[in-house]
Amino acid sequence: MRLQDAPIPVPDAGEVVVRVRVALTCGTxxxxxxxxxxxxxxxxxxxxxxxxxxxxxxGVSHLQVGQRVTWLPTAPCGACPLCQRxxxxxxxxxxxxxxxxxxxxxxxxNARVAAQHVFQLQGLSDLQGAFVEPxxxxxxxxxxxxxLPGKRVCIVGTGAMGYLHLMEAQARGCETVVVxxxxxxxxLARALGAQHTIQASDDADWQAQALRLxxxxxxVVVEATGAKAIWELAPNLAAPGGKVLLYxxxxxxxxxxxxxxxxxxxxxxxxxxxxxxxxxxxTALERLRHGQLPVERLITGVYPxxxxxxxxxxxxxxxxxxxxxxxx
Ligand SMILES: [Zn+2]
Ligand SMILES: [Zn+2]
Numbered sequence: 007m008r009l010q011d012a013p014i015p016v017p018d019a020g021e022v023v024v025r026v027r028v029a030l031t032c033g034t035x036x037x038x039x040x041x042x043x044x045x046x047x048x049x050x051x052x053x054x055x056x057x058x059x060x061x062x063x064x065g066v067s068h069l070q071v072g073q074r075v076t077w078l079p080t081a082p083c084g085a086c087p088l089c090q091r092x093x094x095x096x097x098x099x100x101x102x103x104x105x106x107x108x109x110x111x112x113x114x115x116n117a118r119v120a121a122q123h124v125f126q127l128q129g130l131s132d133l134q135g136a137f138v139e140p141x142x143x144x145x146x147x148x149x150x151x152x153x154l155p156g157k158r159v160c161i162v163g164t165g166a167m168g169y170l171h172l173m174e175a176q177a178r179g180c181e182t183v184v185v186x187x188x189x190x191x192x193x194l195a196r197a198l199g200a201q202h203t204i205q206a207s208d209d210a211d212w213q214a215q216a217l218r219l220x221x222x223x224x225x226v227v228v229e230a231t232g233a234k235a236i237w238e239l240a241p242n243l244a245a246p247g248g249k250v251l252l253y254x255x256x257x258x259x260x261x262x263x264x265x266x267x268x269x270x271x272x273x274x275x276x277x278x279x280x281x282x283x284x285x286x287x288x289t290a291l292e293r294l295r296h297g298q299l300p301v302e303r304l305i306t307g308v309y310p311x312x313x314x315x316x317x318x319x320x321x322x323x324x325x326x327x328x329x330x331x332x333x334x
Contacts, residue, residue, distance in 0.1 A: 017063035020117025050107030156225025163230030
Protein backbone atom coordinates (compact mmCIF):
# COMPACT_ATOMS: atom_id res chain seq x y z
CA MET A 7 0.00 0.00 0.00
CA ARG A 8 1.26 3.48 -0.77
CA LEU A 9 -0.03 7.04 -0.85
CA GLN A 10 0.07 8.82 -4.16
CA ASP A 11 -0.66 12.37 -5.31
CA ALA A 12 -3.50 12.74 -7.76
CA PRO A 13 -5.46 15.66 -9.17
CA ILE A 14 -8.65 16.61 -7.36
CA PRO A 15 -11.40 14.78 -9.27
CA VAL A 16 -13.91 16.73 -11.33
CA PRO A 17 -17.40 15.24 -11.53
CA ASP A 18 -18.81 14.09 -14.86
CA ALA A 19 -22.51 14.21 -15.51
CA GLY A 20 -24.46 12.64 -12.66
CA GLU A 21 -21.42 12.33 -10.40
CA VAL A 22 -20.52 14.07 -7.17
CA VAL A 23 -17.16 14.76 -5.56
CA VAL A 24 -16.83 14.78 -1.79
CA ARG A 25 -14.06 15.98 0.47
CA VAL A 26 -13.54 13.08 2.84
CA ARG A 27 -13.85 14.05 6.49
CA VAL A 28 -13.44 10.57 7.94
CA ALA A 29 -12.82 7.11 6.52
CA LEU A 30 -13.01 3.85 8.44
CA THR A 31 -11.00 0.68 8.11
CA CYS A 32 -12.99 -2.50 7.74
CA GLY A 33 -12.41 -6.24 7.74
CA THR A 34 -13.12 -6.26 4.02
CA UNK A 35 -10.24 -3.84 3.44
CA UNK A 36 -7.97 -5.96 5.60
CA UNK A 37 -8.89 -9.12 3.71
CA UNK A 38 -8.24 -7.35 0.41
CA UNK A 39 -4.91 -6.11 1.75
CA UNK A 40 -3.92 -9.61 2.81
CA UNK A 41 -5.16 -11.84 0.04
CA UNK A 42 -7.28 -9.94 -2.45
CA UNK A 43 -11.06 -10.03 -2.53
CA UNK A 44 -13.51 -12.27 -4.36
CA UNK A 45 -15.47 -9.31 -5.71
CA UNK A 46 -13.42 -6.15 -5.41
CA UNK A 47 -10.63 -5.04 -7.71
CA UNK A 48 -7.29 -4.38 -6.08
CA UNK A 49 -6.59 -0.67 -6.39
CA UNK A 50 -7.96 2.40 -4.69
CA UNK A 51 -8.62 1.52 -1.12
CA UNK A 52 -11.26 2.09 1.52
CA UNK A 53 -15.04 2.07 1.20
CA UNK A 54 -16.51 3.44 4.43
CA UNK A 55 -16.57 7.16 5.00
CA UNK A 56 -18.33 10.47 5.36
CA UNK A 57 -17.57 13.87 3.95
CA UNK A 58 -18.80 17.05 2.40
CA UNK A 59 -20.07 17.51 -1.15
CA UNK A 60 -17.69 19.91 -2.91
CA UNK A 61 -18.79 19.55 -6.54
CA UNK A 62 -21.73 18.07 -8.41
CA UNK A 63 -21.90 17.09 -12.08
CA UNK A 64 -24.48 18.09 -14.65
CA GLY A 65 -27.93 16.80 -13.93
CA VAL A 66 -27.45 16.33 -10.17
CA SER A 67 -30.22 18.17 -8.39
CA HIS A 68 -30.79 16.07 -5.27
CA LEU A 69 -27.38 16.84 -3.76
CA GLN A 70 -25.75 20.20 -3.20
CA VAL A 71 -22.33 21.57 -2.48
CA GLY A 72 -21.81 21.95 1.27
CA GLN A 73 -23.98 19.02 2.35
CA ARG A 74 -22.49 16.52 4.77
CA VAL A 75 -23.07 13.01 3.48
CA THR A 76 -22.17 9.37 3.69
CA TRP A 77 -22.41 6.92 0.81
CA LEU A 78 -22.42 3.23 0.05
CA PRO A 79 -19.74 1.80 -2.23
CA THR A 80 -22.22 0.27 -4.68
CA ALA A 81 -25.70 0.66 -6.07
CA PRO A 82 -27.74 -1.87 -8.06
CA CYS A 83 -28.25 -1.54 -11.82
CA GLY A 84 -32.02 -1.97 -11.59
CA ALA A 85 -32.16 -3.93 -14.85
CA CYS A 86 -30.54 -7.35 -14.34
CA PRO A 87 -32.62 -10.44 -13.42
CA LEU A 88 -31.69 -10.23 -9.74
CA CYS A 89 -32.63 -6.55 -9.51
CA GLN A 90 -35.88 -7.35 -11.29
CA ARG A 91 -36.61 -10.11 -8.77
CA UNK A 92 -36.22 -7.71 -5.86
CA UNK A 93 -32.75 -8.88 -4.79
CA UNK A 94 -30.75 -5.70 -5.50
CA UNK A 95 -27.92 -6.70 -3.14
CA UNK A 96 -27.24 -9.59 -5.51
CA UNK A 97 -27.27 -7.38 -8.62
CA UNK A 98 -25.06 -8.96 -11.25
CA UNK A 99 -23.59 -5.58 -12.12
CA UNK A 100 -23.01 -4.36 -8.57
CA UNK A 101 -19.26 -4.17 -8.95
CA UNK A 102 -19.22 -2.56 -12.38
CA UNK A 103 -19.54 0.79 -10.69
CA UNK A 104 -17.94 0.58 -7.26
CA UNK A 105 -16.80 3.59 -5.25
CA UNK A 106 -13.45 2.81 -3.68
CA UNK A 107 -10.77 5.12 -2.37
CA UNK A 108 -12.04 6.70 0.83
CA UNK A 109 -8.44 6.79 2.09
CA UNK A 110 -7.98 10.05 0.26
CA UNK A 111 -8.76 13.73 0.60
CA UNK A 112 -11.27 13.73 -2.24
CA UNK A 113 -13.46 11.02 -3.67
CA UNK A 114 -15.44 10.86 -6.88
CA UNK A 115 -18.79 9.10 -6.52
CA ASN A 116 -20.00 7.61 -9.78
CA ALA A 117 -23.41 8.48 -11.22
CA ARG A 118 -25.12 5.21 -10.32
CA VAL A 119 -24.15 5.44 -6.66
CA ALA A 120 -24.72 9.22 -6.56
CA ALA A 121 -28.27 8.72 -7.79
CA GLN A 122 -29.18 6.09 -5.19
CA HIS A 123 -26.79 5.77 -2.30
CA VAL A 124 -25.56 9.13 -1.04
CA PHE A 125 -27.32 10.12 2.19
CA GLN A 126 -27.33 13.38 4.09
CA LEU A 127 -26.19 13.22 7.69
CA GLN A 128 -28.72 15.33 9.55
CA GLY A 129 -28.46 14.57 13.23
CA LEU A 130 -25.33 12.43 12.89
CA SER A 131 -21.64 13.12 13.31
CA ASP A 132 -19.28 12.31 10.43
CA LEU A 133 -18.02 9.32 12.37
CA GLN A 134 -21.51 7.97 13.02
CA GLY A 135 -22.37 8.54 9.38
CA ALA A 136 -19.40 6.46 8.28
CA PHE A 137 -20.97 3.49 10.11
CA VAL A 138 -24.01 3.42 7.83
CA GLU A 139 -22.34 1.01 5.39
CA PRO A 140 -21.16 -1.68 7.84
CA UNK A 141 -24.36 -1.37 9.88
CA UNK A 142 -26.49 -1.73 6.74
CA UNK A 143 -24.70 -5.04 6.04
CA UNK A 144 -25.54 -6.27 9.54
CA UNK A 145 -29.15 -5.12 9.30
CA UNK A 146 -29.47 -6.92 5.99
CA UNK A 147 -28.19 -10.10 7.61
CA UNK A 148 -30.76 -9.86 10.40
CA UNK A 149 -33.53 -9.44 7.87
CA UNK A 150 -32.38 -12.78 6.42
CA UNK A 151 -32.80 -14.27 9.90
CA UNK A 152 -36.45 -13.24 10.17
CA UNK A 153 -38.57 -14.63 11.62
CA LEU A 154 -36.22 -15.19 14.55
CA PRO A 155 -36.74 -18.70 15.93
CA GLY A 156 -36.03 -17.40 19.46
CA LYS A 157 -34.13 -14.79 21.41
CA ARG A 158 -30.98 -16.60 22.47
CA VAL A 159 -28.18 -15.45 20.21
CA CYS A 160 -24.58 -16.65 20.13
CA ILE A 161 -22.15 -14.38 18.27
CA VAL A 162 -18.74 -15.83 17.46
CA GLY A 163 -16.15 -13.16 16.67
CA THR A 164 -15.17 -9.89 18.26
CA GLY A 165 -14.18 -7.80 15.29
CA ALA A 166 -16.17 -4.68 14.47
CA MET A 167 -18.85 -6.75 12.77
CA GLY A 168 -19.28 -8.98 15.81
CA TYR A 169 -20.00 -5.90 17.90
CA LEU A 170 -22.42 -4.47 15.33
CA HIS A 171 -24.24 -7.82 15.38
CA LEU A 172 -24.32 -7.53 19.17
CA MET A 173 -25.88 -4.06 18.90
CA GLU A 174 -28.48 -5.30 16.42
CA ALA A 175 -29.29 -8.32 18.61
CA GLN A 176 -29.84 -5.97 21.55
CA ALA A 177 -31.99 -3.62 19.47
CA ARG A 178 -34.16 -6.69 18.84
CA GLY A 179 -34.35 -7.61 22.53
CA CYS A 180 -32.22 -10.76 22.28
CA GLU A 181 -30.13 -12.37 24.98
CA THR A 182 -26.53 -12.58 23.80
CA VAL A 183 -23.50 -14.76 24.29
CA VAL A 184 -20.33 -13.45 22.63
CA VAL A 185 -17.38 -15.72 21.91
CA UNK A 186 -13.91 -14.34 21.26
CA UNK A 187 -10.26 -15.04 21.90
CA UNK A 188 -9.04 -11.93 23.64
CA UNK A 189 -10.02 -10.93 27.14
CA UNK A 190 -10.09 -7.18 26.38
CA UNK A 191 -12.42 -7.73 23.43
CA UNK A 192 -14.78 -9.73 25.61
CA UNK A 193 -14.67 -7.00 28.21
CA LEU A 194 -15.82 -4.54 25.55
CA ALA A 195 -18.63 -6.94 24.57
CA ARG A 196 -19.81 -6.95 28.19
CA ALA A 197 -19.50 -3.17 28.41
CA LEU A 198 -21.68 -2.98 25.30
CA GLY A 199 -24.30 -5.13 27.01
CA ALA A 200 -23.59 -8.78 26.15
CA GLN A 201 -25.16 -10.98 28.84
CA HIS A 202 -22.41 -13.60 28.63
CA THR A 203 -18.97 -13.88 27.10
CA ILE A 204 -16.84 -16.94 26.50
CA GLN A 205 -13.13 -16.99 25.89
CA ALA A 206 -12.48 -19.29 22.93
CA SER A 207 -9.57 -21.71 23.17
CA ASP A 208 -8.08 -24.34 20.89
CA ASP A 209 -9.89 -27.17 22.67
CA ALA A 210 -13.64 -27.72 22.52
CA ASP A 211 -14.38 -26.51 26.07
CA TRP A 212 -15.70 -23.20 24.91
CA GLN A 213 -18.24 -24.93 22.69
CA ALA A 214 -19.57 -26.92 25.64
CA GLN A 215 -19.74 -23.68 27.59
CA ALA A 216 -21.70 -22.00 24.78
CA LEU A 217 -24.18 -24.88 24.76
CA ARG A 218 -24.53 -24.69 28.53
CA LEU A 219 -25.14 -20.94 28.54
CA UNK A 220 -27.76 -21.25 25.81
CA UNK A 221 -29.49 -24.23 27.40
CA UNK A 222 -28.46 -26.71 24.73
CA UNK A 223 -27.99 -24.40 21.78
CA UNK A 224 -28.66 -20.88 20.56
CA UNK A 225 -31.72 -19.97 18.51
CA VAL A 226 -29.46 -17.88 16.32
CA VAL A 227 -25.73 -18.39 15.81
CA VAL A 228 -23.82 -15.61 14.09
CA GLU A 229 -20.42 -16.46 12.64
CA ALA A 230 -18.42 -13.23 12.39
CA THR A 231 -14.84 -14.43 12.25
CA GLY A 232 -14.24 -15.22 8.61
CA ALA A 233 -12.45 -18.41 9.73
CA LYS A 234 -13.18 -21.71 7.99
CA ALA A 235 -13.04 -23.66 11.26
CA ILE A 236 -15.78 -21.48 12.76
CA TRP A 237 -17.97 -21.78 9.65
CA GLU A 238 -17.74 -25.53 10.13
CA LEU A 239 -18.55 -25.66 13.80
CA ALA A 240 -21.06 -22.78 14.06
CA PRO A 241 -24.01 -25.13 13.29
CA ASN A 242 -23.01 -27.25 16.31
CA LEU A 243 -23.78 -24.28 18.58
CA ALA A 244 -27.38 -23.97 17.38
CA ALA A 245 -30.52 -25.31 19.07
CA PRO A 246 -32.79 -27.67 17.11
CA GLY A 247 -34.75 -25.50 14.70
CA GLY A 248 -32.12 -22.79 15.02
CA LYS A 249 -30.70 -20.51 12.38
CA VAL A 250 -27.01 -20.17 11.62
CA LEU A 251 -25.77 -17.05 9.89
CA LEU A 252 -22.43 -17.49 8.15
CA TYR A 253 -21.68 -13.80 7.92
CA UNK A 254 -17.98 -13.22 7.25
CA UNK A 255 -16.94 -14.34 3.80
CA UNK A 256 -14.11 -16.78 3.19
CA UNK A 257 -11.50 -16.63 0.44
CA UNK A 258 -12.49 -17.38 -3.13
CA UNK A 259 -12.53 -21.16 -3.78
CA UNK A 260 -12.72 -22.09 -0.08
CA UNK A 261 -14.98 -25.00 0.89
CA UNK A 262 -16.41 -26.06 4.26
CA UNK A 263 -17.96 -29.21 5.66
CA UNK A 264 -20.77 -29.29 8.18
CA UNK A 265 -22.09 -32.05 10.43
CA UNK A 266 -24.93 -33.34 8.27
CA UNK A 267 -26.80 -35.13 11.03
CA UNK A 268 -27.58 -31.97 12.95
CA UNK A 269 -28.39 -30.00 9.82
CA UNK A 270 -30.96 -32.57 8.74
CA UNK A 271 -32.44 -34.04 11.91
CA UNK A 272 -32.46 -30.78 13.84
CA UNK A 273 -33.77 -28.78 10.90
CA UNK A 274 -31.10 -26.14 11.09
CA UNK A 275 -31.32 -23.23 8.70
CA UNK A 276 -27.89 -22.23 7.45
CA UNK A 277 -27.83 -18.81 5.84
CA UNK A 278 -25.47 -16.63 3.92
CA UNK A 279 -25.87 -12.89 3.75
CA UNK A 280 -24.23 -10.41 1.48
CA UNK A 281 -24.11 -6.64 1.32
CA UNK A 282 -27.20 -4.45 1.74
CA UNK A 283 -30.16 -2.85 0.05
CA UNK A 284 -31.27 0.78 0.03
CA UNK A 285 -33.85 -0.11 2.66
CA UNK A 286 -31.13 -1.54 4.91
CA UNK A 287 -29.19 1.71 4.62
CA UNK A 288 -32.27 3.72 5.63
CA THR A 289 -32.78 1.41 8.61
CA ALA A 290 -29.11 1.88 9.54
CA LEU A 291 -29.50 5.68 9.38
CA GLU A 292 -32.57 5.43 11.61
CA ARG A 293 -30.82 3.17 14.12
CA LEU A 294 -27.85 5.54 14.27
CA ARG A 295 -30.09 8.59 14.66
CA HIS A 296 -32.46 7.22 17.27
CA GLY A 297 -31.00 3.99 18.62
CA GLN A 298 -28.10 5.51 20.56
CA LEU A 299 -25.76 2.87 19.20
CA PRO A 300 -22.35 3.37 20.82
CA VAL A 301 -20.47 2.88 17.55
CA GLU A 302 -17.73 5.31 18.60
CA ARG A 303 -16.56 2.70 21.09
CA LEU A 304 -15.51 0.45 18.22
CA ILE A 305 -12.90 2.99 17.10
CA THR A 306 -9.46 1.94 18.27
CA GLY A 307 -7.83 5.21 17.26
CA VAL A 308 -7.98 8.21 14.96
CA TYR A 309 -5.02 8.58 12.59
CA PRO A 310 -4.10 11.07 9.86
CA UNK A 311 -4.18 9.87 6.29
CA UNK A 312 -0.39 9.98 6.00
CA UNK A 313 -0.23 7.11 8.52
CA UNK A 314 -2.56 4.81 6.60
CA UNK A 315 0.23 2.34 5.77
CA UNK A 316 1.15 1.99 9.45
CA UNK A 317 -2.52 1.56 10.36
CA UNK A 318 -2.84 -1.42 8.00
CA UNK A 319 0.35 -2.91 9.38
CA UNK A 320 -1.28 -2.71 12.81
CA UNK A 321 -4.50 -4.30 11.56
CA UNK A 322 -2.53 -7.03 9.83
CA UNK A 323 -0.97 -7.90 13.19
CA UNK A 324 -4.40 -8.13 14.76
CA UNK A 325 -4.02 -4.89 16.71
CA UNK A 326 -7.15 -2.79 16.95
CA UNK A 327 -10.75 -3.20 15.91
CA UNK A 328 -11.48 -0.33 13.56
CA UNK A 329 -9.53 2.85 12.88
CA UNK A 330 -10.79 6.26 11.81
CA UNK A 331 -8.65 7.95 9.17
CA UNK A 332 -8.87 11.72 8.86
CA UNK A 333 -7.28 13.95 6.22
CA UNK A 334 -3.88 15.38 7.18
ZN1 LIG B 1 -16.95 -2.35 5.23
ZN1 LIG C 1 -28.84 -5.41 -11.26
